[in-house]
Amino acid sequence: MLTTRPRGTNDILPGEVEKWQYLEELVRQVCREYGYGEIRTPLFEHTELFARGVGETTDIVEKEMYTFTDRGHRSLTLRPEGTAATVRAYVENKLYALPQPIKLFYIGPMFRYDRPQAGRYRQFHQFGVEVFGSDSPAIDAEVIAMAMDIYSRVGLQDLELHLNSVGCPDCRPVLREQLRQYFRPQLANLCPNCQGRFEKNPLRILDCKNEKCQVIGRQAPTPLDALCDPCAAHFEQVKSYLDAAGVKYVLNNRLVRGLDYYTRTAFEIMARDIGAQSSVGGGGRYNGLIEECGGPPTPGIGFALGLERILLTAANQGIDFPVNIRPAVFIATVGREVDKQAFELLQQLRRQGIAAEKDYLNRSLKAQMKYAGKLEARLVVILGDEEAARGVVVIRDMQAGTQQEVALGETVAYIKARTAS
Template structure:
């Protein structure tokens, strides 16, 4: 029997892992500059966390979660997104009692049962940020700018931030009433999913990707026309700060996002050319009621999540080569049994000194060992033979130039270490 990875998942092998690490390292460095701290939450949580936090009428909860029952009969779910677990950690560990704001970031796998396609897997990976404890609209713009900075630093071009306000519990009911009045006469023309949404969560109809539904809702009432005295000025201040930060954005009145917890600012990062299903690289928004919904106090929050899988697709689509690659500092070529024995402690010494070093373990001739060193893109080859050992030395060859010289063994580690830093 031949085993294969489950549908919608993929092995990330050497050669590709380095690209992932590059993206992750860039995220960590950017978050350091923005003064965020890393948080790590469990890969599975109690199912009710997502039902209450994400929303029972969302596609994620209704159709896409990987839910199972453990041996004690508890319902658990592989995390489909990162915000609800971060909020749970914030509440459970009483971080709200500390000085605010709290600024967290996370990197890790998420799980949704979707139809696998380019840039959209069932196990996918996100870089996300969350900020708790501040209502400042300037913070919303700063978070949007952080995402913009990330795309720029990894070399992606043509990314635009789409923004909208989805209001709050005070002004959303007015828009809901107008929206339902607009959609009800057109109900039969909507897709089956949207007909169900119209009864339970009509705002989600605006998020439907069905082209027919999008045409029907093209003239639907916009929520920005009904913003209250708090949400209206908040949205204007967000736009003003984005202008000050030089962030390229456009207003998308249809942008409601696929999660129920958003209030006020919502946004997405869109890149043309990835196809209809993968044009959105990431997104986020404000969620001022989520902490309270999950058992905490009245603590505001805002954040985003960026899809690393989709980013890699976009980088490939734009022909961008990340500056990564596995390169060996030193390959030790051995000739004879005595040289093989001497190479073992030598490699250990090189590695302790911070050098990447390797030797032949397949008993190849010198020509085969030199080819192996070339395949590994080794900067130096250290040749150990009987003659060299008799002089307590080794021949060191710099592969790029072909230059070689004899180096005493007691100086060899320092020689390689100094050369690898150049």
């Protein structure tokens, strides 16, 4: 039907969109404080970017991407996540020639063909940050601390930061072989997805949500069991920086994340208030991704937070965002002769930065006052033919229930002083 939105999408209406704007401005303020600049990439990219960058064995590439062929017979995909596109922009625009590290953030819609559920949609919105050009454990800690700082400023409670290291190209092959040896005797008992992962990426079996696979893998080797010395030393430093910053975390040696590009540090933030999909955000390090996408060898790290999940968790925890959509002033008119004067006054107020409204339905004065009450306007300016003839308006304070006459020429200054206080 043309009158229903596609499954897995949402209309964000007035009264709700202000919460989004508040959250977006909050994260922009945090980014300014941490020194991150905004980047905006296209909503669609060449499909190959995600196949190479995200990983051909991931659920995103295999099952969830919105891919189409354009009129030039090119395969394009609506972006399912933000990191690969940001990496492409870093390489294409030669940002690696600038002083490093490059610290970027993005806010925007992503698209995945997934089963819609609480906090999870087919069009969803992410805020993410990426840092290119530094392999320092301190940058890992900064990125993680920044994510937790945002949640703290939103006011979210009872979050758990899960932390792990998934190794590097030197130690990951050792872990892969250990996992294949462990799971081979039970291969027939794994779910079809994990049977496919066994040869391509057995590490992903540790991340399976199938209860039977979880039981089978309970004693499986984990990334921390196979870390090489440099990866182990890096992870210890990350933990020490987090300890120094007072950021609490839970070591989760089974955390592997869902994308193939992660190396070393991986983390996820969990909430208890959004149902089965408890993650509200996460990320990690991806030192080989920029090179994989055609750039020079460059370390990188980042995270992405789901805005819908943050808002859902906030609502479940009873957090009210300080948003105000009420007009400060409503202009009520009595008689058609004064309507143009009222419109002129309306525009004068708006030019002074004062939110103002007027009646456009030729209501009676009583109906206009009732409407102003529904809008929760603080002040109502009453202008009728009689008042216009005397060069005055009546200004009623809707909260105090008082009113007084003010000279028409002094109305804007009077209201500006009242609303400023």
